[in-house]
Amino acid sequence: MRTRLIDWPTFIISFIVILAVVIPLIIYPEAGSAFVAQLNNVMSDRFGFLYLTMGLAIFFFLIFVAFSQNGQVKLGEEEEPPEFSTPAWAGMLFSAGIGSSILYWGTIEWAFYYQGPPFGLSPTSDQLETIQWASTYGIFHWGPIAWAIYALPAVPMSYFFYVREKPIIKISETLRPLLKGYSDTMVGKLIDVLFIFGLLGGAGTTLALGTPLISRGVADLTGFEDNMLLRTIVLLVVTVIFAISAYVGLKEGIKRLSNLNLGLSIFLLLFVLITGPTLFILETTTNSVGLILDNFFRMSTWTEPFAVMEGVEETGFPESWTVFYWAWWLVYAPFVGLFIARISRGRTIRQVIIGSMVYGSIGCLLFFGIMGNFGLFLQITGEFDVVQVLNDQGAPAAIISIINQLPFSNIMVAIFVFLSVVFLATTFDSSSYILASVTQKLLEDEEPLRWNRMFWAFTICLLPLTLMYLGGLETLQTASIVGGFPLIFIMFLIAWSFMKTSTRDLKIDEQYEPKTIILDMKNIRQKLKRRRKKKQSNDKD
Numbered sequence: 001m002r003t004r005l006i007d008w009p010t011f012i013i014s015f016i017v018i019l020a021v022v023i024p025l026i027i028y029p030e031a032g033s034a035f036v037a038q039l040n041n042v043m044s045d046r047f048g049f050l051y052l053t054m055g056l057a058i059f060f061f062l063i064f065v066a067f068s069q070n071g072q073v074k075l076g077e078e079e080e081p082p083e084f085s086t087p088a089w090a091g092m093l094f095s096a097g098i099g100s101s102i103l104y105w106g107t108i109e110w111a112f113y114y115q116g117p118p119f120g121l122s123p124t125s126d127q128l129e130t131i132q133w134a135s136t137y138g139i140f141h142w143g144p145i146a147w148a149i150y151a152l153p154a155v156p157m158s159y160f161f162y163v164r165e166k167p168i169i170k171i172s173e174t175l176r177p178l179l180k181g182y183s184d185t186m187v188g189k190l191i192d193v194l195f196i197f198g199l200l201g202g203a204g205t206t207l208a209l210g211t212p213l214i215s216r217g218v219a220d221l222t223g224f225e226d227n228m229l230l231r232t233i234v235l236l237v238v239t240v241i242f243a244i245s246a247y248v249g250l251k252e253g254i255k256r257l258s259n260l261n262l263g264l265s266i267f268l269l270l271f272v273l274i275t276g277p278t279l280f281i282l283e284t285t286t287n288s289v290g291l292i293l294d295n296f297f298r299m300s301t302w303t304e305p306f307a308v309m310e311g312v313e314e315t316g317f318p319e320s321w322t323v324f325y326w327a328w329w330l331v332y333a334p335f336v337g338l339f340i341a342r343i344s345r346g347r348t349i350r351q352v353i354i355g356s357m358v359y360g361s362i363g364c365l366l367f368f369g370i371m372g373n374f375g376l377f378l379q380i381t382g383e384f385d386v387v388q389v390l391n392d393q394g395a396p397a398a399i400i401s402i403i404n405q406l407p408f409s410n411i412m413v414a415i416f417v418f419l420s421v422v423f424l425a426t427t428f429d430s431s432s433y434i435l436a437s438v439t440q441k442l443l444e445d446e447e448p449l450r451w452n453r454m455f456w457a458f459t460i461c462l463l464p465l466t467l468m469y470l471g472g473l474e475t476l477q478t479a480s481i482v483g484g485f486p487l488i489f490i491m492f493l494i495a496w497s498f499m500k501t502s503t504r505d506l507k508i509d510e511q512y513e514p515k516t517i518i519l520d521m522k523n524i525r526q527k528l529k530r531r532r533k534k535k536q537s538n539d540k541d
């Protein structure tokens, strides 16, 4: 019986959890929206500091691991060269971890900060400061701390996969050294369900943002009205596309889409850089890098504690942005970690850590630096009032209108929309694949059942459909913030499990090495003795 292969408890509990979230929201949309807003406030207000501390802690932990003995461990045989060349590796890493949201936020994030700046700045009286931060903060939210969150699960997963040679798919497996036999009980299943819950939350945020963007672009190109019907159709079409890719399988479908993704992205970025305000883009991006380096700690720990004082106004900036972002990266991290592990054969742990943090951040810097500063340039030169469109018609309209300012605007909007679809597909074909793998008992190299992959592809779109219907940016952000909460603790356990196991393994190796040296020395001494005796007897003769 094929259905015996399914891990029914994990499968059913996950599905019930998602229905338990979606159904009440559909039946009571108003009470649902109010509840979601409340949940967002409680989580991000009360526990915001926890997300921020986690981000910084993961960053330093990984830097420590990279330069410690544990970081020197090679994933695979000692002499083995990396399976993928570094550019191919960096490209795949980027396409797996980044979806259409980079087109969305890369182009428009600055406009939110332009109106609601950080550090209590005033949009009007501190205008120059505000503009600088507007073009910078997005790069920070998609920078080294964010990529460290992605890299953390990749480290133990690749360690267990290549060094301990266990084909790991589940988080509960990564925690086996801590959980021992509990990995196979409800405790292990609960951890896997929390991972699924988190990924569905993150996917909810991504799709509920990406769909209106695509639908706005389609409306712009075709003249259709941009309404809920068009959005629902767009979401279904996109889902069918990534369901097909997940059905076809990891290797061919996903690799091809990922190459297409990179090619088109490079084209879009070069086009905007060359036809847009080249020098302005280069200068503002360079300036932002310096600003981040100078203010790294301030940005990563800014929790706005003094809003309790009278006369100090709370902006809500950290909760609405940095906390939300860390949570959003967190919910994707186990899934991306697994993918990074898969493509990292032949690299060292240090290369995986530094590579993800450096290449990932550079990739995001290019999008934010080029697309974002192009929009910012239109705004501050008065060429086009992006902020007005954002406030009157919403972010998707503002983004498409920025693209519309480029030469060959129709073609560029079409490319932008197409690229958004491909970006979504490259993230969600592998997400459905991973969700299917987690809810199934897989033997080595086995693929999850096709119906299971299809099932998760369509389940992924239930939450975004509901969120789109409820509307509001805060609602979409809540999905990630809530989904990410349990993962804060799981990340801590993952890091602990890795340190415990790898350090123990290294110690065995250290004891082993001196022994081999002694053995070798003995050998050499014996050989020398034998040689000497032979010589003596020859001499006598």
Ligand code: NM2
Pocket (backbone or CB within 6 Å): 097, 098, 099, 100, 101, 102, 205, 206, 328, 329, 330, 332, 427
């Ligand atoms: N992250 C990178 O929506 C997407 O593009 C997928 C989003 C976590 C902010 C990932």
